Amino acid sequence: MSIKLNLYRAAFILLTASLLLAGACSKKKHTSSTTGSLPVLEIKQTLGEDGYYTGSFVVPSDGISFLLSIFKDSNAKIVFDSLADPDGNDILSSSSTLNLYNDASGGLGSDLIKEGYANILVPQSPSFSAKAGTWTFKAKNNDRIKLTRRSGTLPASATIVVQPYITGTTWVAGDLSSALSIMSSIYSANGITLSINSTITISDSQYAAVSGTFTNTTTSSLVSQGATAAVNLFFIEDYSGSWSGVLGNAAGIPGSMGIANSWNGVLNSLSAHASGTTLDAQLLGETAAHEMGHQLGLFHTTEQGGTVFDIISDTAECTKSSRDNNSNGKMSAEECESYGGDNVMFWTPWSSSSRSAGLKQETLSSYQQQVLKYSPIAQ
């Protein structure tokens, strides 16, 4: 009788314990998948006799991607001197067969913004992979190096959390819903689900119009408010100063991911997308999709002059030599129709008249989609 009672008691305790454990596990999983932070590590560096800092980090066997970021608090220019994969290939060396020397903002050869912050994204094209093993880097004069790393099963699809913000008083959060819906549809049609959080209104008047320079004190203070586990889209009422003609800009190609700082978001100008105060939702949605593409590491498929193209091998190239029909040195989306003019990442939107006729920029190539699906910030 006593043994039987003890068995019932043991069974009751086991059942209660397993229920409590299951509850705790599901809560933990929920936190990390929707509201939690990305795994970000600060990497210890060693100063060598040559004046260079060196360090290393390990990509696990199920590693998918990483973003290695270098910081300089004075906002002086900053780059990596090398980043070697586990096989010893320096992907920042111009002499390596496959390299990001001219493309990563953390590479010596690129002309991307490097003031105070630069980075290297792997993979930034399907030609690269986050190989398992120990990666080593070398850099001068930095204040810290951080790693945003993603591991798990290889993604066939992906979800990216988006956090919109709005500034100024001319428009309110509800005015963005059509554009956000268009942006979401663009990504969805390209195999990526956007989980768009409710728009946060930032009412402080100093953020109504800000500079497009992310090291600007006001812009930095605004963008640093961005969430760490989302792509932050700041819909500003207007740009200030010399940025008056810009529709939007990202903090980098890519920008920062998983860390609250001045480069953790993109700016989209609302006033530039309006006729009077009526927003062009299609164009605003396309701009937001475009800037978000930059923030996640995508380049313009074809640059303005038709002589520089992205590092993705399956995107159309629209060359000046064959497509600049009016010889003005600028490749319009119309001249590049069927040559990437409809790609989200083409350098310029369709002209006003083409947009009025219903033309849209809503496509991403298979490899562009892959870069987004492998992004450290995607789930």
Next chain:
Amino acid sequence: MKYLLFICALCWNLTGIAVAAPQKTEIIELLEGRHWKLDAEAFKSFGSDTDSVLIEIAGDTASINYLRFRALEALSLFPSEKTAVFLEQTADKSFASLARRGFEALKYGFIKTDPERVKKLAERLLQHRNAQVRISAARAVRSLDAPSFESFINSEKDSWVRKEAQK
């Protein structure tokens, strides 16, 4: 006969040299792009009549603002009386984003040739209800009229505006 041939040859050459008035579509093409910077050389290559086309674009209330903003910026390259009057009207009577750009175009286009005109408009805009317009006007006044600038700093209610104006 010799004179007639000479006049014909002269006319032929002159028509070759003359720059045709630009088409609106050609100018709009220069204003397109997601990330845009003023290409002064390209605009100037269209000749002096370009200001009329830019005024037409910048003044078109049905047009999307980014084209109007850029047209205003490009107008700073054509500092004619017609341009000055249009920019002053834009700064005085338009919504804040356009007003600021109208003023800034006037400032860049006329600060060397007619600083008094820039100063007059700037002083009016120091009272504008939009903070960015006041900042832009104050920055211009700072180099043109130090006492007016001091007075602005002493009367401006927003501390962040005072700080921005002094940058």
